[in-house]
Amino acid sequence: MKDDLQIAVVGATGVVGREVLAGLYARDVPAEQVRAFGSERSKGLEVEYGEDSLEVERATAEAFRGMGLVLLATPGEVSRTLAPAAQAAGAWVVDVSPAFRGDGNVPLVLPGFNTEALSTVTKGRVVCLPGAVTTAAVHVVEPLRRAFGVARAQVTAMVAVSSAGVRGVAELEKQTADLMSGREPEPHAFPHRVGFNLVPQVGGFMVGSPWTEEEAGWTLEAARLFAGRGDAPVLAGTAVQVPSFYGHGLVINVQLKKAGPVEQVRAALKTSPSLKVLDAPGERVYPMPMLVTSDPAVHVGRVRAFPQSPEWVTLFAAIDNATRGAALNLVETGLKLAERERAA
Ligand SMILES: NC(=O)c1ccc[n+]([C@@H]2O[C@H](COP(=O)([O-])OP(=O)(O)OC[C@H]3O[C@@H](n4cnc5c(N)ncnc54)[C@H](OP(=O)(O)O)[C@@H]3O)[C@@H](O)[C@H]2O)c1
Structure with a gap:
């Protein structure tokens, strides 16, 4: 520089x-x-x-x-x-x-x-x-796309209130204090009370569409990022505003083009320098927003597949939305x- x-x-x-x-x-x-x-x-x-x-x-x-x-x-x-x-x-x-x-x-x-x-x-x-959810999902999907091919990734994102900036953080702080004191708070930054609640709407809805701008953004951004890398995986899903401050959690269902054993899926994830694989469920080791604070890596774990449909792999990921x-x-x-x- x-x-x-x-x-x-x-x-x-x-x-x-x-x-x-x-x-x-x-x-x-x-x-x-x-x-x-x-x-x-x-x-x-x-x-x-x-x-x-x-x-x-x-x-x-x-x-x-x-x-x-x-x-x-x-x-x-x-x-x-x-x-x-x-x-x-x-x-x-x-x-x-x-x-x-x-x-x-x-x-x-x-x-x-x-x-x-x-x-x-x-x-x-x-x-x-791209936005924080796309960042996490693309980093998780890319090593699987390279190893197995990916047709589609279906995401349910649990979005922390800091996604709405300082206003979102202040609103959850106030709502939590109000609710603990027996007062019903008025929502301002979010369409409904987010304190001790889950709201299946993050940001506004697209005009004339059942999809929110946040959700439509994932599909568009992933299509742009994957364009030029062969068959681009489709990224789509649901964003849910949750009462946590920092760090998003993502359930990702990935449809592989060629099914592989879960061990190979885990091994493919480990090849990515953008990811940290935390996957020892018996020892209660898996990604959580509280573990990912300030970590430049996206955390991923809970890797599993149904024997009846081995091409569908389910994972859980966490990202520090404000930093990574x-x-x-x-x-x-x-x-x-x-x-x-x-x-x-
Ligand atoms: N938060 C996340 O997790 C996240 C993740 C990915 C992308 N983003 C994007 O990052 C951007 C910032 O988000 P944030 O969460 O940091 O929001 P934020 O906490 O509300 O901060 C917004 C910043 O923009 C400044 N600003 C507002 N109007 C301005 C103006 N007219 N001229 C100059 N500065 C102005 C504010 O300054 P004042 O203090 O003067 O108002 C404040 O510093 C947004 O576009 C958001 O979509 C956020």
């Missing part, structure tokens, strides 16, 4: 933005090269950068002047406005929101899966990243692009 390359972290006060700052700090990027941005609301606040702190500036088109790399951890509608402004400033731009995932002109990159797609990206283009599912994808992609700047 050019030693003076300036990095803008936009959305620095959010669930993802804070983890982006932690990820840059962990990779020894000096504080002088990093600037933190947010909306007018958070202007002047301080955010942690390791031992240091950074003052949050308001994100405007002018503020991006001189930035070499802009990392957007903002809501989709904000990214749609700020990405062109960052492009106009001549920066590399990486966006973690859903804003550009459906746009075939914007490369969709998942580090550890198709990082090579970055080699064709030119400066001033936006690169976008978002911030690390932003940091790793951004720093890869910055390396190209240095090499230029």
Whole structure:
């Protein structure tokens, strides 16, 4: 990376933005090269950068002047406005929101899966990243696709409230306190009370469709990521909002094209550097959101198949949605692009 390359972290006060700052700090990027941005609301606040702190500036088109790399951890509608402004400033731009995932002109990159797609990206283009559930599911499916072929992966995702950002976290905290004190809370960030409940709706529904935008996103993002790798597995399923704070859990039913013994399935999963296999159920070892906190690997286990239908393999996976599912994808992609700047 050019030693003076300036990095803008936009959305620095959010669930993802804070983890982006932690990820840059962990990779020894000096504080002088990093600037933190947010909306007018958070202007002047301080955010942690390791031992240091950074003052949050308001994100405007002018503020991006001189930035070499802009990392957007903002809501989709904000990214749609700020990405062109960052492009106009001549920066590399990486966006973690859903804003550009459906746009075939914007490369969709998942580090550890198709990082090579970055080699064709030119400066001033936006690169976008998949969501946390797609990140987990694609990392789990890919080694099975290579070993056996995969027709379809059916996912039930248990989605933590931090998927809805700081507002989602605050809502579960308040609802839990209210319910423990005998008060029925009002839902704001979610369509129903999420405290001590399960809500089979994450985000809004697609217009005229029974699928939520979250669920439709998995299918679209996986199709884009697997395109060009032979028969692309279909990824589809149901997202359920659950009353936990961080870490998503996924039940994944994978339909193999050629059935193999469960031991071979487990062995194939172990070949992936993106996965950690935790699968000793007799010793109560399996993935759980509480174990995956800050782990850059996706955890997978509970691997099993019905003898009557050995081509269907069932697994359980867990991902830290804020770090592996978002911030690390932003940091790793951004720093890869910055390396190209240095090499230029
Ligand atoms: N949370 C997850 O698990 C996850 C996973 C994958 C992808 N994502 C995506 O990551 C993005 C950020 O999510 P999050 O969970 O971090 O949300 P969040 O906690 O609500 O944070 C949103 C951030 O965006 C900033 N922001 C809002 N409006 C802005 C504006 N007009 N100009 C500049 N900054 C603005 C906020 O700053 P203020 O403090 O000033 O409001 C805040 O820093 C979203 O697009 C989300 O879909 C999230």
